Each structure stands twice: as structure tokens, then as C-alpha cells.
Amino acid sequence: MRTDAREVVEAVFSDVLGRLGFMFAEPAEQDYAPAPANDYLLARVAFQGPFSGALLLAAPSDLCLELSSNMLGMEPAPENSAIHGDALKELLNVTCGNVLVALAGEEPVFDLSPPEVAELSRDDWEALVRHTASSLLVVEDEPILLHLYREGEATS
């Protein structure tokens, strides 16, 4: 992913996170090495339009719990993983819509798929972190990862 597109994704995400989740994101330092989480969630939304691809958002489940609490203004039950995933999906959905406007302008029409969420293994999380096209941010001392994939674009 081109550096300017990555910067757009990070900036839009930070803005949306602040307005939806009342949380703040900072770029991870180069030597940032968070302790491995027990589990992670990965949300994905695909888009089709003048260009097509997908936006991924991954985070530790504990951070998703905090996100859903902030978005709902209440304490969701820790075992209610469906709500945590739902909050992550909505954060991703809003981010993607705004990223596409930032990248392509307000005229083009994009069709977004309903976002999906799934559990992510620690190994797959580590692989995403190592990917050169991923953005790693820090939110409430926890890592959060974004990855914009555009069809036909080299990712290395």
C-alpha cells in the first residue's frame, strides 16, 4: 500500500475512533512490542467501485470490550463476545466509508459488503503485524492493526 494511502487510513481511523469510541490512537514506535494477547478479533469489509479491495481491522479482544463499552456508554458483559465483534465491525465500517471518500472523493460510488468478524490466532496476528502494508497503532496501551488491500496494487 502506498505510504500516502496508509497515512489516509491512519488519519481517518484516528478521527473515527475518537468520535465513535472516545479513544485516541497513536502510531506505534518502531520498537513497540506489546505482550501477546489471549485472543484477537479480525474484522473485514470489502468494497467495489472505481477501485476494489478490502479494509481489515484487528485488535485484542480486551480492547474490543473497552471499545464496545465506550460506544454503548455501558459495560457489556465480558462474555458477550458478539457485542465486542459488533463494535469492531461498526468501527471498521465507518472507517472504510470515510477512507474511500478521502481517497476517491465524494463523487464515486462504492458498494461495501456487510462487515464480517472472526477470531484471529496469535500467529495470524503476528503475520499481519509483520506485513509491510499494515499500520500498527496504539490505543489505550493496546495494539490495533489496519490493513488496506487494493486489487491490482503491489503490497510489498
Place this chain on the structure above:
Amino acid sequence: MPYNMLIVDDSATTRRMIGKTLRLAGVDIADIHEAADGRQALELLREHWVDLILTDINMPVMNGVELVETMYRDGLMQTIPVVIVSTEGSVTRIDQLKAKGVAAYLRKPFTPEEIRNVVEEILGVSHEN
């Protein structure tokens, strides 16, 4: 006079957030009904009268555009104003939806003031502080 609302979105989190924002904004609400997709919304509309519908576009089973198109083929449902609440920001898409009869378009993320202004303009009420 309190209003009945229908919020249509496949995200339970979003439905709760919109309902909460409407109340925070001081909109006079009687009941808020919820549906996870357009088909559920239509089933609900056959059972309950609502004064305003807030719907997402991007939903499984039946999306917001399909919901609007179906409603506007029904003599009674077509009188219910619809506000699209979506993350999509295409001016072209917004114009297409308004041409189909959608009352307003609210782009996420929105503030309580923004949703209040849209709702009050459509329902023809004013906010009293």
C-alpha cells in the same frame, strides 16, 4: 407529542447508539423499534406504526435501498419519512437516494445535534432547551 421510530441496521451496537443519541439529543420519543435488515423492517411496519425510519444502506438479506424501494410501492408505507444513516459518502449515491424519495441522509459518524436537526426538520418540530 412523542414519536415512534424505527432503526434499521445489521449492527446491534449501531442501533443502540442511534437510539441513545436520539434520546441524548432531546428528541421526544415514545417507542424505538429495531430491525436488523430491510425484511425485518417491513415485517415490523406491518405490525406497528412509526413516524420516522432511520436505516443503514449496507445490510444483508434486504439492504436499505431495497427497503426504500419496497416501501414506496406501498400506499401507506410510502408516507413514512426515511432517513438514510450510512457510512457511505458518495454525493452521487445521496442524490440517487433522494430521487427515490428519501427524506434525508446522515453520514456516520454524526453528532447528537446533527441527528436532532435532521429529525426535527422532517417531523416539523423545534427543540426547546
